[in-house]
Amino acid sequence: MSRRWAWISGWGIPPERFLEACERTYPSDTHKVFPPNRDAVDQALALQPDCIGAYSLGTLLLLCEQQRIPESVECILFAPILRFCQEDQCGGTTPRSSLQMLQRRLHEDPQKALSVFYYLAGLSDHMNGDLPYSHEDLIWGLEALDQRQAPMPDTRFRAIIG
Numbered sequence: 001m002s003r004r005w006a007w008i009s010g011w012g013i014p015p016e017r018f019l020e021a022c023e024r025t026y027p028s029d030t031h032k033v034f035p036p037n038r039d040a041v042d043q044a045l046a047l048q049p050d051c052i053g054a055y056s057l058g059t060l061l062l063l064c065e066q067q068r069i070p071e072s073v074e075c076i077l078f079a080p081i082l083r084f085c086q087e088d089q090c091g092g093t094t095p096r097s098s099l100q101m102l103q104r105r106l107h108e109d110p111q112k113a114l115s116v117f118y119y120l121a122g123l124s125d126h127m128n129g130d131l132p133y134s135h136e137d138l139i140w141g142l143e144a145l146d147q148r149q150a151p152m153p154d155t156r157f158r159a160i161i162g
Helices: 015-025 040-046 057-064 096-108 110-121 135-147
Strands: 004-008 030-034 051-055 074-078 157-160
Touching: 004 015, 004 040, 004 057, 015 030, 030 040, 040 057, 051 057, 057 074, 057 135, 096 110, 096 135, 110 135
Parallel strands: 004 030, 004 051, 051 074, 074 157
Antiparallel strands: none
16 A cells, blocks of 8 residues: 655755655655755645655654654654754764854855765765755754754654664
8 A cells, every 4th residue: 555755855955856765765655855944844744644754854853843743654764863963962973063164155155065065974966056945944954953952752753874
């Protein structure tokens, strides 16, 4: 039986590229991917999905709102984070100075900021000249990575780390 998925991608990840990976992983299911912005959790829940999945920043957003997710919805977290920066000692490995550098670069040269991010994260995505989603949402996402902290997930969340 086909399941309906709602996904929240990670910072700087083009939703269409993330969708391709979802469709390869669960080819018989239907998928909708949302960029990690202030409305992502609302948009995902509005689909009334069978499953919600998230990656990196998407996991942080989802975990901050976990009490709103119906018990019947399966939840999968790829590279989950409770807090992003290394200094917060919540599992994050990125120094706050690196995040602040990305924030400055994002304001000055968004393409360069994304290239640096992809390099630091070991992602093979290449810039095609377009932003993966709105500049405003990219700025908001880095602020969320700097400021938000999620509680530990409850037992219905499956986490995939590595």
